[in-house]
Amino acid sequence: MADLKRLQVAVEVGDRETAVSVTEEALHEGIPPLVILDSMTDAMGVVGDRFARQEIYVPEMLISARAMKAALALLEPLLIGSGHRPDKIAVMGTIKGDLHDIGKNLVAMMLKGANFEIVDLGTNTPADEFMAAAREHRADLIGISALLTTTMGNMRSVVEAVRAATDLPHLRVIVGGAPVTRDFAVRIEADGWAPDAASAVDVAKAVVETARGRTAHSGFIDPDVVAALRAAAVAAV
Amino acid sequence: MTVNETTGASSASRPRAEVTRPLRGEWMTPRRRFLAALFRGHVDKVPACTLSSVATVELMDMVDAPFPEAHLDAEMMARLAATSHEVLGMDTIMPVWHSQLESDALGGDTDWAEKDNWPSPSKFLISEPEQVKVPDDFRDRPTMRTVTGAMRLLRRRYPDVAIVGKVYGPWSVAYQMVGIESFLMDTILDPDRVRRYLDAFLPACIDSARAQFEAGADAVMWADHTTGDLCSAETYRDFLLEMHQRISVEIGGPGIFHCCGKTIDRVHLFANAGWDCFHFESQVDAREARAAAGERMSLFGNLNNPTLLYEGTSEQVYQACWDLMDAGVDGLAPEGSVPLVTKIGPLAAIARAAADWSTQHRGEGQSVRRDPAMQEEDERWQT
Numbered sequence: 001m002a003d004l005k006r007l008q009v010a011v012e013v014g015d016r017e018t019a020v021s022v023t024e025e026a027l028h029e030g031i032p033p034l035v036i037l038d039s040m041t042d043a044m045g046v047v048g049d050r051f052a053r054q055e056i057y058v059p060e061m062l063i064s065a066r067a068m069k070a071a072l073a074l075l076e077p078l079l080i081g082s083g084h085r086p087d088k089i090a091v092m093g094t095i096k097g098d099l100h101d102i103g104k105n106l107v108a109m110m111l112k113g114a115n116f117e118i119v120d121l122g123t124n125t126p127a128d129e130f131m132a133a134a135r136e137h138r139a140d141l142i143g144i145s146a147l148l149t150t151t152m153g154n155m156r157s158v159v160e161a162v163r164a165a166t167d168l169p170h171l172r173v174i175v176g177g178a179p180v181t182r183d184f185a186v187r188i189e190a191d192g193w194a195p196d197a198a199s200a201v202d203v204a205k206a207v208v209e210t211a212r213g214r215t216a217h218s219g220f221i222d223p224d225v226v227a228a229l230r231a232a233a234v235a236a237v
Numbered sequence: 238m239t240v241n242e243t244t245g246a247s248s249a250s251r252p253r254a255e256v257t258r259p260l261r262g263e264w265m266t267p268r269r270r271f272l273a274a275l276f277r278g279h280v281d282k283v284p285a286c287t288l289s290s291v292a293t294v295e296l297m298d299m300v301d302a303p304f305p306e307a308h309l310d311a312e313m314m315a316r317l318a319a320t321s322h323e324v325l326g327m328d329t330i331m332p333v334w335h336s337q338l339e340s341d342a343l344g345g346d347t348d349w350a351e352k353d354n355w356p357s358p359s360k361f362l363i364s365e366p367e368q369v370k371v372p373d374d375f376r377d378r379p380t381m382r383t384v385t386g387a388m389r390l391l392r393r394r395y396p397d398v399a400i401v402g403k404v405y406g407p408w409s410v411a412y413q414m415v416g417i418e419s420f421l422m423d424t425i426l427d428p429d430r431v432r433r434y435l436d437a438f439l440p441a442c443i444d445s446a447r448a449q450f451e452a453g454a455d456a457v458m459w460a461d462h463t464t465g466d467l468c469s470a471e472t473y474r475d476f477l478l479e480m481h482q483r484i485s486v487e488i489g490g491p492g493i494f495h496c497c498g499k500t501i502d503r504v505h506l507f508a509n510a511g512w513d514c515f516h517f518e519s520q521v522d523a524r525e526a527r528a529a530a531g532e533r534m535s536l537f538g539n540l541n542n543p544t545l546l547y548e549g550t551s552e553q554v555y556q557a558c559w560d561l562m563d564a565g566v567d568g569l570a571p572e573g574s575v576p577l578v579t580k581i582g583p584l585a586a587i588a589r590a591a592a593d594w595s596t597q598h599r600g601e602g603q604s605v606r607r608d609p610a611m612q613e614e615d616e617r618w619q620t
Contacts, residue, residue, distance in 0.1 A: 014425070054465075057465075057467060057468045057469050057472070058421055058466075058467045058468060059421040059422055059424050059425050059467075059468060059472075060425065062418055062421060062422045063422050063425055063426065066422070096354075097353075097354045097355065099357045099358070100417065101418075102417055102418055102421075102467075105418070124357075147466075148573075148574075149518075149541075149542040149543045149572070149573055149574075149576075150355070150542065150543075150573070150574045150575065150576045150577070151576075152543050153543055153547055153548070153576050153578070178464075178466035178497075178498055179498075179520075179543065181544075183544070184543060184544060187544075187548070
């Protein structure tokens, strides 16, 4: 019988072959794709937490993401075929002038696992491309990444374009990347910021849920705000 | 008369030369000052430096040397680079504003971009170490020829100003030619292949450094981006430390190591590698870096680009410079390539702060005093 715990461990340690073979076994045995996906998403959550604690670095994250991507490729046709559609859409890209896409790719991968549809614009993306894609796909969220201190200033132009877009009142922007601090994100008036890929998923979900009026929060969202929202939700229960 | 309690020697018993005309104010040339600071020696003033790209659109317009033309025209490159000294009052001139110097000369495909952007690789051409070939005419390839040509011009025009070269080491050249993701994954999946990449790229990097020294550079900044934002300190130790120990001997002149981002957990390793200086980012606390580097390695840099130089005021930059000099930084410099739309005012505040702080801290010994023991010794000889 397919062991989803084994799948989770395979993703955590970046063992692509095992991740694929266990996924194949699980599908063959009729385990629902969404259950298998949950297992992989949990694994990437563990990887993200270890990264946030600096127990692992980008290379380990990358091989985990590679393992998940390979296994996810088996699930995607089945998820689509069964009518399952992500309920949130994110346009992702590295900001204009910046060709580094590691961070963006990691966040995109983890958002995919968290039931986001991802429109990946790649690197060196100007504000008008972000906006065109957001309009075309009726996106909930724009996620912008930068690795260079020299390019992160360009993020401001995307935020300004979103604020000026009266036809997209629910569109929100989150920013991140190695040099992008919380203070910088607040200053350019982004809607959210996260220091790493794992917490970016939580922030992205909270930002979209807030835009949809499903939380009592308004204003900037970072991992501390996410934690407070969770605590409030638990208290309400 | 004072007596050294350890040796018993008195200052009065020592021969001393008669000082007839004491030095006053700033008495070093920028070149001498920069090199003295690089080796943590006496300086009349803390040097204000450009070690990374400090070209801006405003400066390009001022001397009619815009990107991308200035990357491949030695005269334009020299003219634009010289603005760091002529306009910003810096002690150094650094004419390499992009990361493609070695990779393009190795056959890489470069997108030279426009005036408001830096060049970058168009695609990653190398997928196996065995594909790397250093061409016989490496030094004559356009990027190399332009940089060494500009340095020769600058050396003739500015004999008293420090000229700094820039080299991307084998780790960073691999980012440009192999791609960051696949290269970093190989550090886990195939470490032997990573070592073969490094060995394959290294001769070109060393030759680039030597060519720049021959063209007139006083020092080169060597960048291998083993930043804490990407990989662990152990990765640097296991893949690069021993290689850097050899490089710091083989390049033929003073070496400044550059690595972006969070690096405090590996600063001591950079010092162990034998680098003369570490050019570091604002994500590293200057005092902690000073403690980690000790006396073995000078520290330059640390002025934040996006929030200070780009978005901050001249006064904020001025204050930040004072804080850094108080923290024991040996030379002031932007932490990395400054955004191309940065204004001249905040950049010019760096040299002004260096001059004012140094004037306040320059004692009768005519040097900027940092070390209390050194200060005590100086004062004894003045009496």
